[in-house]
Each structure stands twice: as C-alpha cells, then as structure tokens.
Amino acid sequence: MLQVSTISRSFGEHRVLDGVSFEVQPGRMTGFLGANGSGKTTTMRIILGVLAAHGGTVTWQGKPVTQAVRQRFGYMPEERGLYPKMRIAEQIAWFAQLHGLSRAAARRNTDDLLEKLELTERANDKLEALSLGNQQRVQIAAALVHEPAALILDEPFSGLDPIAVETVLGVLRERAVGGVPVLFSSHQLAVVEKLCDDVVIISRGAIAASGEREELRRRYGTPRFELVVDADAGWLRDLPGVRVVELDGPRAVFDVADDAMGPERTAQHVLRAALGRGEVHSFTPVLPSLDQIFKEAI
Structure with missing residues (x-):
C-alpha cells in the first residue's frame, strides 16, 4: 500500500x-x-x-x-x-x-x-x-x-x-x-x-x-429518486417535500427534502401516493455522478 x-x-x-x-x-x-x-x-x-x-x-x-x-x-x-x-x-x-x-x-x-x-x-x-x-x-x-x-x-x-x-x-x-x-x-x-x-x-x-x-x-448524493408510473406523473409537483427535477410524462426524477419527516419517509410517502393512483413500474434511488460530487466537494 x-x-x-x-x-x-x-x-x-x-x-x-x-x-x-x-x-x-x-x-x-x-x-x-x-x-x-x-x-x-x-x-x-x-x-x-x-x-x-x-x-x-x-x-x-x-x-x-x-x-x-x-x-x-x-x-x-x-x-x-x-x-x-x-x-x-x-x-x-x-x-x-x-x-x-x-x-x-x-x-x-x-x-x-x-x-x-x-x-x-x-x-x-x-x-x-x-x-x-x-x-x-x-x-x-x-x-x-x-x-x-x-x-x-x-x-x-x-x-x-x-x-x-x-x-x-x-x-x-x-x-x-x-x-x-x-x-x-x-x-x-x-x-x-x-x-x-x-x-x-x-x-x-x-x-x-x-x-x-x-x-x-x-455520501454526497441529494436524496433523489426516479419514478415510472402508468400515467402522467405531474401530480408529484403538488406533494410537500418534493422537488421535481425531470418530468417526461409517466417518468419523473425528484428530490426529497430533509425535513421533519426525513427523506426516506418522504420517499415512502411518494411511493404510497403513486400506488394509490395506479401501477408503479419502477421506483429507484438516483446516485450522483462523479462530476456532481466533484463540484460539491470543491
């Protein structure tokens, strides 16, 4: 070493x-x-x-x-x-x-x-x-x-x-x-x-x-998730603690605020809301690129 x-x-x-x-x-x-x-x-x-x-x-x-x-x-x-x-x-x-x-x-x-x-x-x-x-x-x-x-x-x-x-x-x-x-x-x-x-x-x-x-x-990633549902996911904009980063019909990428509820609980709240509206094809965390880490670290 x-x-x-x-x-x-x-x-x-x-x-x-x-x-x-x-x-x-x-x-x-x-x-x-x-x-x-x-x-x-x-x-x-x-x-x-x-x-x-x-x-x-x-x-x-x-x-x-x-x-x-x-x-x-x-x-x-x-x-x-x-x-x-x-x-x-x-x-x-x-x-x-x-x-x-x-x-x-x-x-x-x-x-x-x-x-x-x-x-x-x-x-x-x-x-x-x-x-x-x-x-x-x-x-x-x-x-x-x-x-x-x-x-x-x-x-x-x-x-x-x-x-x-x-x-x-x-x-x-x-x-x-x-x-x-x-x-x-x-x-x-x-x-x-x-x-x-x-x-x-x-x-x-x-x-x-x-x-x-x-x-x-x-460590450096903002709590970010990708959601893919059946229909338009624009309703995400109305949920508290959620900031939509990308929206393309049924696909959305969003950040969750580190508020009193906590990012993981907010994310689970989003998932429950999506399931209540219909089928969820995927719900996955999005990790930052090295470029994003580099910009944040320096």
Whole structure:
C-alpha cells in the first residue's frame, strides 16, 4: 500500500499542500481529482521524490519511500519526457534497462506492451512521426515496461480518442487486477467514474473528499429518486417535500427534502401516493455522478 500522510509543501509564502493524506490500495485504481493548481501534480512529484515535502511522510508497505523503492514505481508525467528522434521500441526497452531489466526482459516487455497498446506496426518509427495520441501511448508504455510495483500517472488519457482510451484502460485494469496500486489524475471525469475504485478530491492544497467511489456517491448524493408510473406523473409537483427535477410524462426524477419527516419517509410517502393512483413500474434511488460530487466537494 502507498500511503501519503499529512504532507505539506510551500513555494515561498504560498502554501501549495496543507496536510494532504490518502491511501492507494493494492489492486485498486484511485482517481486523483482537482482543478488546475489544486496540488495534484505537486503531490505526485513528492511521492516520486522529484520535490521534497516540507512536512509529513510518504510510505510504501508501511516503510518510508526510499530512492530504491521509487525505482520500482512507474511514473508518467503530464508533460512528455521522451526523446522525439529515438525509435519507439528502442526507447521503451532502454527505459526498462534503466530500471534494471535485462536486455532480453526489456525486449520481451516492450513487444508485449506495443501489442497491447496497438503500436506494434509503429515500433521502428521515431516518436516525432507519431500523432499526439500515439505519443501518449508510448509514454504509458515507458511507465509500465519495467513491471512497476505501483503506478503514478498524471493525466494518462490526455489527447486520446475514445477508442485509444479503451485500449489504455484495458492495460491499466490488467495491472490493477495483478495487485498493483494505481494512482492517476484526469480531467475526464466520465473516464475516472468508469475506471476508478477509489476517489481522492483535492482542492486548494487540501483533501476535500476521499473514499470508495460508490460510498462517496451515497455520501454526497441529494436524496433523489426516479419514478415510472402508468400515467402522467405531474401530480408529484403538488406533494410537500418534493422537488421535481425531470418530468417526461409517466417518468419523473425528484428530490426529497430533509425535513421533519426525513427523506426516506418522504420517499415512502411518494411511493404510497403513486400506488394509490395506479401501477408503479419502477421506483429507484438516483446516485450522483462523479462530476456532481466533484463540484460539491470543491
């Protein structure tokens, strides 16, 4: 497990991180979310030892992260750190050898990743000849090629089209299933919601929310329900404690007020009223999207 505990960091008088704490569990994908300037990249650089923390600790398996441990991590920075004139396969294998793999293992891992990332046909091309999306895939391959014990990825889906996103997701899921903890940042909240097991939201250098994805959806969700009946559901507007959000004939989405009756009792009151009017096809809670949670948390 990778654990960040109360880390702080300042640049001059500006405090960029203030008591940041979270965990990245083995075999789980953790989405790291925050607006520009919130502290995401600074936190990742501290984990990797690129920057020093001014307080707090970063531990791996309960012990302080040393340079030898960091050598086993896979890191993908937001800005590309590859060589534009170097051939793709040669470059990825070279990164693997820098991490201590033998020439044969580096070549084997490189070929495997190029196939999974659908880059085999471009193996002998120079990086600069590739589109930005394919360059991003090469960057991901360079972070994975040495079979890292943990992955820290800064905006790994930037510049990827939907098909490429699915390809990369498959490779990252495979690593997570194998027990690797994965921490990644992204502005594409729909991708994060689809991929992550856990979510960490940082705002102005402090953790605004963190936890398992579905638990956060329950915690931050306004009591909201979807009702589908036989006839028009417009009568919902006249019920106390109910605010209709969407209405489309027999289908309605509504919020219930947290009043003296309580949201659950109000919801049951709505259901009884619907049953008294005819057949109810469905009555289900509606959980918020990650985008809604993000906006509320920050």
